[in-house]
Amino acid sequence: MIARVRLLLLLIGLLAGPVTFAQTLEAEIQQLFPKATRIEPKQDDPPVHAVYQLDELLGYAFESTDYSSLQGFSGKPIRLLIGLDTAGVLAGVKVLEHHEPVFLHGLGEQSLFDFVDQYRHKSIGTPIVVGSEKGAAGEGGSVTRIDGVSKATVSVVILNETVLLSALSVARKQLDGFASGPLASARTDLYEPLDWQGLLERGYVQHWTLSRDEVERAIGQPLDGFQNLSLDGDEASFSDIHFAYLNAPSIGRNLLGEAGFARLNEELKVGEQALLVLSSGMYRHVPDDFVPATAPSRLVLMQHDRAIELHDMNFNNGAVMEWLDVPAGDVEANVFRIKAHNAFNPAEPAGLRLNVDLQRNHLVRSDAAFTRDFQLDRDLFEIQSAPDEAEPIPIWLRMxxxxxxxxxxxxxxxxxxxxxxxxxxxxxxxxxxxxxxxxxxxxxxxxxxxxxxxxxxxxxxxxxxxxxxxxxxxxxxxxxxxxxxxxxxxxxxxxxxxxxxxxxxxxxxxxxxxxxxxxxxxxxxxxxxxxxxxxxxxxxxxxxxxxxxxxxxxxxxxxxxxxxxxxxxxxxxxxxxxxxxxxxxxxxxxxxxxxxxxxxxxxxxxxxxxxxxxxxxxxxxxSWLTRIEACGQPCQHCKHQCEIGAIRRDGRIDYDECIQCLACIVILNNEDQCAASISARKKAGKAAHPPLIATDAMAPVAMRRR
Structure with missing residues (x-):
């Protein structure tokens, strides 16, 4: 499609004179917003084109290079044109310029264009991740997954990061619900020793019990017969969850202890926050095959109707388990990282969402989402103006x-x-x-x-x-x-x-x-x-x-x-x-x-x-390949056995051509293969057993033996 549009623009240029870059870009924006009747020139702050249908604002179009300096696998940025509507939904993504070798001279550019077509109608309120994952939630769950491109993993991951960084930067400045208001940080000077019951009574530890009846009503059928449930029994709760915000000392120090809380703060990067989640029951917050240090498909944090992806820190939660009056094996516990670029505000209302995905067999499944709203005590935090956003984890490190x-x-x-x-x-x-x-x-x-x-x-x-x-x-x-x-x-x-x-x-x-x-x-x-x-x-x-x-x-x-x-x-x-x-x-x-x-x-x-x-x-x-005096003078055995032709007639190794298969070293170190060793062994044998020389006295005997 892109190739056809550019060909059309070229034909127009041949007939009506040169087409300016601005006209070409406007034509590309028109494709992202087909209903547009007016496209404003690029404004300075932020650098976007406002797009209107008559007087109604449809959204914004912008170039990724104005917001992201991420370099592609070729060493140069992938330049994209991105359309974003007023609800935070991508109108589409177009590739303006790229130098990725795998697409230019390998898979072909069409596979790249097919990949970016997947962004149309995807909301940036839900994290967009490249690649499928077993048991992952759908678009209404924790993440939105789009298909990658085989053999081009690095390029498409960089492209995806470029889209999200650019789109979120525009959304936070231009769209309601995305703009960062005053942020809150935990007060480091506020600490009060509390036991488990005190933490529960203060609401520092939130307790959420999801019953079987709630889930059965939501999915419209009994839970019997589903495969991925941990417990049996009619009386067991479907899911019993405790969760706590750990950055506040009155919560984190009491739960993790002094050493654990100090270690947590060492592992968290600037602007990052941590959430502890513990669960038991039939359906826990992570499945049995959950891989540590990854994002759970069942759990997501919600704020302002936006999903915030959680990342397991692979943190030792042993200190926390001592608080609970249950056997350690019956409780699943994880500390999750909330990355800085998500701009989570712990002093504002939020919710923990559990995505339930039940499988009866490989064909029949039922799913539902449940959210537990919560509000932390604002006295735990210092309210401040939004600081400059911390850099997200580098792509290379994620790879x-x-x-x-x-x-x-x-x-x-x-x-x-x-x-x-x-x-x-x-x-x-x-x-x-x-x-x-x-x-x-x-x-x-x-x-x-x-x-x-x-x-x-x-x-x-x-x-x-x-x-x-x-x-x-x-x-x-x-x-x-x-x-x-x-x-x-x-x-x-x-x-x-x-x-x-x-x-x-x-x-x-x-x-x-x-x-x-x-x-x-x-x-x-x-x-x-x-x-x-x-x-x-x-x-x-x-x-x-x-x-x-x-x-x-x-x-x-x-x-x-x-x-x-x-x-x-x-x-x-x-x-x-x-x-x-x-x-x-x-x-x-x-x-x-x-x-x-x-x-x-x-x-x-x-x-x-x-x-x-x-x-x-x-x-x-x-020059470490061993040679001996006999090599080349007169022995040519290694030369004849060298299939790459890297041994010269005089026995020297041509290191510019040698592939170091070590075949010549094997010959040299095996007496039954090295010609020099075989010859030396024969000479030694002859020296030890010299031939008999007949004398006149022995002649009659020799005659008789014949």
């Missing part, structure tokens, strides 16, 4: 929190690989075990690092780094993808220790795929093409020529450089797993096909990433 287990698994694999390299001589003595380990590691690299965690490094990453150093380095751009960052950090360090081969031979998913095809070629007895050494040496320079051509193009136009970087088949084969236009697939398959006849053909002759790493690898501290 690390969400993908922590992937990073942990990669770090464990890198630790195992480092240990293997440090103990290479001892490990390589066990030839079969070593080759099995290497094969298993390559499978891990391809399947987990490449296909699942999307950890395929690319020459585009080098462009991004060089441009960042040139225009102003911001490490947050690189922290957006924790797996890529971890792999790049390890690779960068290893370059100065062992050279480029550790990455190319062990951590490159496409390299692992090529090596597996080499296994297939051996099994199928495919005859390998023998490339003469002079031609082999000349072809090796091709990848350096490609790299040298790409780098200056990147400084001229990153978009053009990214297109030319399609010389790498990584995006087609690993990132998109061949789900792409046929020319790209044909190119990738052709390279892999050549690898059946020439071992790792792409790595040896074409890969610009390998060339770049080889240049940096020349700064390595060690």
């Amino acid at each position: 690390w929190q969400e993908r922590w287990w992937q990073v942990a698994l990669v770090v464990l694999a890198l630790a195992a690989l480092t240990w293997t390299f440090l103990r290479q001589h001892r490990i390589s003595r066990h030839s079969r075990s070593f080759h099995l380990f290497r094969a298993g590691f390559l499978v891990f690299t391809l399947v987990f690092i490449g296909l699942y965690a999307q950890g395929q490094l690319s020459v585009v990453n080098i462009f991004t780094l060089l441009l960042a150093l040139w225009h102003g380095f911001d490490i947050r751009v690189f922290l957006m993808d924790p797996v890529i960052f971890t792999l790049w950090s390890f690779t960068f360090v290893s370059l100065f220790l062992w050279g480029r081969g550790l990455f190319c031979g062990w951590l490159c998913p496409f390299g692992a795929l090529q090596e597996m095809l080499g296994w297939v070629a051996k099994r199928a007895h495919i005859r390998q093409w023998k490339i003469p050494d002079p031609l082999h040496r000349r072809l090796q320079w091709l990848k350096y020529v490609i790299l040298i051509a790409l780098v200056p193009v990147a400084f001229h136009s990153l978009t053009l450089a990214e297109r030319l970087a399609e010389v790498e088949p990584f995006k087609t084969s690993i990132t998109l797993f061949f789900v792409r236009a046929w020319p790209f697939v044909l190119y990738a398959v052709a390279l892999l096909g050549l690898g059946l006849f020439v071992h790792k053909f792409y790595c040896r002759y074409i890969c610009p990433l390998g060339a770049g790493l080889a240049i940096l690898g020349r700064l390595r501290l060690f």
Whole structure:
């Protein structure tokens, strides 16, 4: 649709003269508000276009770059046009400009346009989260979920954050119900020792009992037969909940104790608040499979008809459990974080909403929402003017929190690989075990690092780094993808220790795929093409020529450089797993096909990433692959066994080409494989058992033996 509009504007320009940027933007705003009859020029504070139908205000249109400086995965902001009506509902979102490689040169821009189309008619009063979640509430619950884009997780999460930050900034300044009034902060000097009963009587701890009858009336059927209820029995309450606001010392110190309250304040960031929730009964505030440090789907805080998402702090609540006269196993307890950008005012009326989602089977379900209103004692707080809003948790940090287990698994694999390299001589003595380990590691690299965690490094990453150093380095751009960052950090360090081969031979998913095809070629007895050494040496320079051509193009136009970087088949084969236009697939398959006849053909002759790493690898501290006097003079066994062709005729290792598969080290450390060791053993055997020399006295005996 966007492409058609722009084509129409271009045709109009050809017929009626040049179209100004303002006219183009007005046409885009008209699409967001089809009923608009008047679009006002952009005002200064806040920078928005007011949109009217006659004299009725329909809403506001604004550009995201006026409110958010978040950088996309490309290192540049995603520029959006956002429409917001007077009720806080998004009229729509349009992409004005972006540089995200996965959409420009991978999935195609249509998948991006389809993604932003989901924002139409979504209320910003409910947090909008990318991705589905099992058991999550619908749009009337705690969050609104929109579908993500496979293979573009980082880009769409950044885009979503850009939309919400921009829209909420406008809403708080322009819309009733969103504007921040005077805020309240807990009085740190006010403390009174109270026991559990005193906290209940003061209303510092709120007690809410939701009965079976209330729930059955709301869903219109008995509770018997539903699967996700914790208790049986007609007399049990459906849900028995206690909750308390912890920032006030008279509440938090009494519940958590001195040490617990101090620890809570250390963990809370500036402007953040905490809410303790305890529950028992048939339906607790979190399900049995709730993941700590995430947002619950069952529970949400309400204020001014807006839902405020809660985030579990994974806080030890043992001190609180001692207050309750019930076994610890019968009570679920969590401390939830209220983030600063939600502008929750504890001195104003609020409510705790429990979203009930009951499942009879995978087809039949019933849901309802129940809210317990509450008002805290205003004497606990100091009322003050609204301060500058605290920065929300950075996206890069959220990405690390969400993908922590992937990073942990990669770090464990890198630790195992480092240990293997440090103990290479001892490990390589066990030839079969070593080759099995290497094969298993390559499978891990391809399947987990490449296909699942999307950890395929690319020459585009080098462009991004060089441009960042040139225009102003911001490490947050690189922290957006924790797996890529971890792999790049390890690779960068290893370059100065062992050279480029550790990455190319062990951590490159496409390299692992090529090596597996080499296994297939051996099994199928495919005859390998023998490339003469002079031609082999000349072809090796091709990848350096490609790299040298790409780098200056990147400084001229990153978009053009990214297109030319399609010389790498990584995006087609690993990132998109061949789900792409046929020319790209044909190119990738052709390279892999050549690898059946020439071992790792792409790595040896074409890969610009390998060339770049080889240049940096020349700064390595060690030339650590052991050679002996017999290597190359006269022994050529390792040279013939080196499938990558990185051993020269004189026995020297070409570290610029070596992928450090350690096959030569295995040969060297196994006496039944190393030709020099076999020859030395034979000589030693002959020396220990010299041949008999016949004498005249022995001649008759010899004659008789014949």
